[in-house]
Amino acid sequence: MAAAFQQQIFALDARFNAYRAPGNPNFKTLYIRRRSQLLRENAKFKDIETIKKYINIRSQLLQRRYGVQDNISISSSSSRARSSSKASLAVDEVSGNTKKKNDLTISENYAFTGVHHIFDQHSDEVSVVKFANNDRSKLCCASRDGTVSICDVTATPPRVSVVLEGHTDAVTDCDWSASNELVVTCGLDGALCVWDVARRRRLREARDQLAAPLLCCAFQPANNNMVIAGNARGMVEVLNVSTGIYPRGGSSILGGKVQAIACESSGRMFWAANDKGVIVSYRTSGTGALSKLRRCCVGGAVTSLSWSPWLARHPALLVSAADNSLYLFRITDREGSLSLKKRFETVHRSHGVRSTFCPIMSFRRGVCVVSGGEDACVYFLDIEGHAGQPVVNKLQGHASAVLGVSFSYDESLLASSDVSGLVIIWRRG
Structure with a gap:
């Protein structure tokens, strides 16, 4: 079966899986995994015309069964008004599309038309997914099953390159070094681990100073010998991974449970947030050594922070909070003061939902x-557009809460992970 059509069939199943057995997420997960397996087993089928007919017939049957139209992605009402009223699966859209990339609307620009691959190597929730820096092939997945997997997304077929084992409890966060040679992870076992990806081995393990669970970690961007971490007893701490020593003055009490960290590119400043x-x-x-600067509060537990260097010529901080909110703050001075620009409604109350800026910003x-x-669902929101309708795209394919999201550096691929342990790689149209 031609790879493109195989992915279209799986994308069709993934979209309608959101409506299947709404009260039984485990069944939906098993179904989508089985469909993925069947498609791989029939990958050698080459009759393109039969495949096209199969796609159209299956699309019609699923629409009748669940009473919904099949749109490649659920877009804003303005973009739906421009689309055809008839549901169709565009199998020949590439040849017929002559619109230049710069002429695309934002909803069309972020229309992810299919599933590139699905990974299901983890037995528990995957809380974090991260593409490597300037490399769309490598994806790191951190799971509550205590393991970290490195996936080769662009291989044929995509594969799990290595599973890093060493944590004795749930892995809560991960980050790539600037060169992508190292990965740092932390977990509820209180361990902060640095891994050599190429050699598939652990270079360093350090225990939390308070013997507390670690909830977040990040390499210091300008000096990858330093790792910043936050624990469940409210401490923000810096570790020198070369020596395995916490430097003098490199700890600060924030309070609560420190659940998120984001650094600006120079490494001189970062933000930490708690529950x-x-x-x-x-x-x-x-x-x-750390110096505490400015403080800001939102209405719920912060589960994700994301920094952007240039948003309308001002750096910005994106904050996911468990009060059904996604906050966009402007950074107003060199001490990291935050000024609220916008707040968006989300579906976020109890899980560690994450968010991120798109890597390529086109203000046009x-x-x-x-x-x-x-x-x-995975949501795309236009933060510079119409305040009343910020959602420009919505991807449906997971059967349980979506936690981690990560773009490849060129925006050609998007990874999303969920509570069941599924990781879906979405392909841009």
């Missing part, structure tokens, strides 16, 4: 951010 909705900016010295077509959701 009380408190966000604090910090300055780091060359030795790793709008500025997008992506967020997971507890309704099993």
Whole structure:
């Protein structure tokens, strides 16, 4: 079966899986995994005309069964008005599309037309997915099953390159070094681990200073010998991974449970946030010493922070909070003060839902951010567009709450993970 059509069939199943057995997410997960397996087993089938007929007939049957139209992605009402009223699966859209890329609307620009691959190697929720820096082939997945997997997304077929084992409890966060040679992970076992990806081995393990569970971690961008972490007892701490030592002055008490960290590109400043909705900016010295700067509060537990260097000529911070909110803050000064620009409604109350800026910002077509959701959807929101209708695209394919989201550097692929342990790689149209 031609790879493109195989992916279209799976994408069709993934979209309608959102309507199948709404009260039984485990059944939906098993179904989509089985469909993926069947498609792989029949990959050698080459009759393109028969495949096209199969796609059209299956699309019609699923529409009748669930009483909904099959749109490649659920877009805003304005983009739906421009589309055909008849549901169809565009199998020849590439040859017929002559519109230049710069002429696309923002909803068309972020129309992910199919599933590139699905990974199901983890037995528990995958809380974080992260593409490598400037490399669309490598994806890191951190799971509550205590393992970390590195996937080769662009291989034929995509595969799991290595599973890193060493944590004794759930892995809560991960980050790539600037060179993509190292990955840092942290977990509920209180371990902060640095891994050599190429050699598939652990280079360093350090225990939390308070023997507390670690909830978030990040490499210091300008000096990858330093790792910043946050624990469940409210401490933000810096570790020198070369020596395995926490430097003097490199710890600060934020309070609550520190659940998210985001660094600006110079590495001199970062933000940390906790389950009380408190966000604090910090300055780091060359030795790793911390200075607490500015404080800001939101209405719910913060589960994700994402920094952007240039949003309408001002750096910005994107905040996912468990009060059904996605906050967009402007960074107003060199001390990291935050000024609320916009707040968006999300479906986020109890899980560690994450969000991120799109890597390529085109103000001509709008500025997008992506967020997971507890309704099993992936949301694209235009943060510079119409305030009343910020959602420009919605991807349906998961059967449970979507937690992690990550773009490849060129925006050609989007990874999303969920509570059941499924990771879906979406392909851009």
